[in-house]
Amino acid sequence: MIHASIATQLASASAVSTHVDPVMAAETVAEQAEGRLTEGCCDLALLFASGGHAQHLSEMTEVVRRILGPGSLLAVTAEGVVGTGQEHERTDAVSLLALSMPGTTIQPFTYQQLPHADPSDPASLGRLGEAIGAGRDLRGVVMFADPFSVPAASVLTAISALPKVIPGLKRAPVLGGLASLAPAPGTNTLVMNDEVLRSGAVGVSIRGDIAIDTMVSQGCRPISTPLIVTKARRNILQELGGRRALDVVREMVEALDESDKRLVAGGLFFGRAVSEYRERFGRGDFLVRTVMGVDQESGAIAVGDAVRVGQTVQFHLRDAQTASEDLHMLLTAQRLQSPPVGALLTTCTGRGSRLFPHKNHDAAAISEAIQTPTGDPVPTAGFFASGEFGPIGNESFLHGHTASAGFFRAKPHRNADDD
Known part of the structure; x- marks a missing residue:
């Protein structure tokens, strides 16, 4: 059911509970949020449950709906949850x-309601846009998906292509991620309003008088110069600059210091430029993927993405220090904009205490760097995902090892005919 906001003031509230009783935990967060919303009017509620509470997600969403009466509600089970300045893993x-x-309109949808869309087929893209309620005033999509039953990367590619068929729409960013609690198909839980699912995806499109600014921290630093692919097949990188790819990598690794060589032994990453139309490339210009393996005989390298001849690529390393520096750099850029009222954070299950020496790293970084218009830490909620959604450039991707955030701000004033 499409929801049109009747609120008069932009606001958000977040809350976390570790109460042992799941229903009491849901009551606690809902009542706290209700008390913090200026008008008590909730257009969108996003609920995240981890541990044993995940088994009771349906009951908890009923409690939240009863107390808050949100226009739309999405919920997902996860390995851990995020609150303002805190992470519970x-x-x-x-x-x-x-x-x-x-001034917003929110349209919920499930994966089952989405038609197949081919980014090269305008008619199918048009049907997809209609199914999710996209228009020229689309500000963003929030989506949670089951990793065992949804080709999430393909869905993100299709949604990102909607500006091709919707005049005036410049970009269609997607935030959210993959449910992360269950190890087998059929054991994750997703909720859209009163609909409880064990597979598929749930989402909302948000249109109208809101700005949703996005940030994806891939946490990597380059260890090579930009390189040109001269021979490739699907996800197999065969030649770089006319030389065997493996020979180029070996030469690159030999030039590293000992600490970086140890990081390479733990995992090498590969980035491809999301746009070739640049004279210079920076850290945020590459979509980072894992190097999956090498063929010693042919000198080819398998990477976690399709590559083609002519692309610009670069090799990267990831460690806790780099990941922290990258996140703080991106948050500094966010501070140059107007203060947000709320933030959605999706962070990888491989981050948190598995990567950083201190608890609450990503959530605390946001809380310390970003304040609301009243000067308080921005209300933040989210979850640890088994894959994070977020845009690099104008296209949204399925990521790994990232922290992806959306900041909800008042829409900047423009001309009356500028959506």
Whole structure:
């Protein structure tokens, strides 16, 4: 059911509970959010549950709907949840983000409702846009998906292509991620309003008087100069600059210091430029993927993405220090914009205490760097995902090892005919 906001003031609230009783935990976060929303009007509620609480997600969403009465609600089970300045990993916890967004229209959808869309077929893209409620005033999509039953990367590619068929739409960013709690198909839980699913995806499109600014911290640093692909097949990188790819990598690794060589032994990453139309490339210009393996005989390298001749690529390393520096650099850029009222954070299960020496790293970084218009830490909620959604450039991708955030801000004033 399409929801049109009746709110008059942009606001958000977040809350976290680790109460041992899942229903009590849901009541706690819903009541706290209700008390913090200026008008008590909730247009969108996003609920995240981890540990044993995940088994009771349906009951918890009923509680949240009863107390908050949100226009739309999405929920997902996860290995851990995120709140304002805090992260709860591999334990019983629930987190909630409630948003009041005047002048917006929110349309919920499930994966089952989405037609197949080919980015090269305008007619199929048009059907997809209609199914999710996209128009020229689309500000963003929030989506949670089951990793065992949804080709998430293909869905993101199709949604990113909607500007091709919707005049006036410049970009269609997608935020959210993959459910991360269950190890087998049929054991994750997704909720859209009163609909409970064990597979598929749930999402909302958000249109109207809101700005949703995105940030994807891939946490990597380059260790090579930009290189040109001269021979490739699917995800097999065969030649770089006319030389065997493996020979280029070996030469690159030999030039590294000992600490970086140890990082290479733990995992090498590969980035491809998302746009070739640049004279210079920076850290945020590459979509980072894992190097999956090498063929010693042919000198080819398998990477976690399709590559083609003529692309610009670069090799990267990831460690805790680099990941922290990258996140703080991106947050510094966010501070140059107007203060947001709320934030959605999706971070990888491989981050948190598995990567950083201190707890709450990503959530605390946002809380310390970003304040609301009143000077308080921005209300934040989210989850640890087994794959994160977020845009690099104008296209949204399925990521790994990233922290992907969306910041909800008042829409900047423009001309009356400029959506």
